[in-house]
Amino acid sequence: xxxxxxxxxxxxxxxxxxxxxxxxxxxxxxxxxxxxxxxxxxxxxxxxxxxxxxxxxxxxxxxxxxxxxxxxxxxxxxxxxxxxxxxxxxxxxxxxxxxxxxxxxxxxxxxxxxxxxxxxxxxxxxxxxxxxxxxxxxxxxxxxxxxxxxxxxxxxxxxxxxxxxxxxxxxxxxxxxxxxxxxxxxxxxxxxxxxxxxxxxxxxxxxxxxxxxxxxxxxxxxxxxxxxxxxxxxxxxxxxxxxxxxxxxxxxxxxxxxxxxxxxxxxxxxxxxxxxxxxxxxxxxxxxxxxxxxxxxxxxxxxxxxxxxxxxxxxxx
Numbered sequence: 138x139x140x141x142x143x144x145x146x147x148x149x150x151x152x153x154x155x156x157x158x159x160x161x162x163x164x165x166x167x168x169x170x171x172x173x174x175x176x177x178x179x180x181x182x183x184x185x186x187x188x189x190x191x192x193x194x195x196x197x198x199x200x201x202x203x204x205x206x207x208x209x210x211x212x213x214x215x216x217x218x219x220x221x222x223x224x225x226x227x228x229x230x231x232x233x234x235x236x237x238x239x240x241x242x243x244x245x246x247x248x249x250x251x252x253x254x255x256x257x258x259x260x261x262x263x264x265x266x267x268x269x270x271x272x273x274x275x276x277x278x279x280x281x282x283x284x285x286x287x288x289x290x291x292x293x294x295x296x297x298x299x300x301x302x303x304x305x306x307x308x309x310x311x312x313x314x315x316x317x318x319x320x321x322x323x324x325x326x327x328x329x330x331x332x333x334x335x336x337x338x339x340x341x342x343x344x345x346x347x348x349x350x351x352x353x354x355x356x357x358x359x360x361x362x363x364x365x366x367x368x369x370x371x372x373x374x375x376x377x378x379x380x381x382x383x384x385x386x387x388x389x390x391x392x393x394x395x396x397x398x399x400x401x402x403x404x405x406x407x408x409x410x411x412x413x414x415x416x417x418x419x420x421x422x423x424x425x426x427x428x429x430x431x432x433x434x435x436x437x438x439x440x441x442x443x444x445x446x447x448x449x450x451x452x453x454x
Contacts, residue, residue: 147361150337153330154362158369160330161244163377164323166190168411168430169232169241172437176445182316185303186324187415192300193328194335195420199293201336203285209336211283211421215408216276217428224267224406225429229436231263231399232411234392239343239400240412243363247370252385252393259397260347260404267402268351280421292422331416334362339417344410347401 164186171183202209215221232238235256237245246253282289307321334341338358340349343366346359374380385393404410407429409418418426 150358151361151365153334154365155369156330157327158366159373160323160327161240162247162370162373164320166327167238167241168434168437169237172434176441186320189303189321189324190328191415191419192296193325194332194416195296197329197332198336198420199282211280212418213277214280214423215425217425220406221425221429224403225432226436227399228403229433231396233437233440235396239410243366244370246367247374249380249382252389255390255393256397257347259394260401261351263398263401264348264351264405267405282422335417342412344404
């Protein structure tokens, strides 16, 4: 879709991005926090929340692509290459070093983590270092869900059935197992809002904004979405009293820059960050997106495990 969009569409983009930022500040779509819960709390409700968000996005993107084709086309499926595997591992390590993924970083800036302001600089450096390395290696082809075939419709019904079941499980867990109230519904709202954003303009994410700056093709929608997401995060922090200004140290700024470089390089090689993979590519039945997310999660869990073992040994007398 062209970048010159009607005013009402830009207002809709701002409203949707603001909603995403507001909710992400409270319960983000972050692989790092999901891995932390799995490793330290031995439960996977955050992983389930990510699945809910992906299903909610699928519930919007699939029928919209069928109705409005060829205006709206599902994200292409990329071939699985060595660059994708390397990129996913780099992104996972970068997210752990940063202690937040891309969308989660925008959400946490609202809480006063000023160090995250330098993250786009690291992302840009990562893009520049790896841009062009994937040329001639990546093959893309249309999603098998691009048309409303019997297979795609049956899969859509299966996703809807799984969505209802998982949401019901969340509501029960919130009532009886101490899961944070409203967790499931918040993830549904994030997925739905992000799905609509991807339907309007696939390049609305922070990674797309920084990539556009590097290539000199900054999109209006990406700028509006990034600012609105940040505004939503700030408003959420003010509303719930979670804002606490944290002045960055030289170490925290350097760590964030390095993490941004790793995530920028990873998202170029994959291609895509965890937000676009989860909420845009995965709803299009992309095996490469699923593999990349699994590899990201695995890299984070392995690094967390190694860190815990090392820290545990050092702390022993």
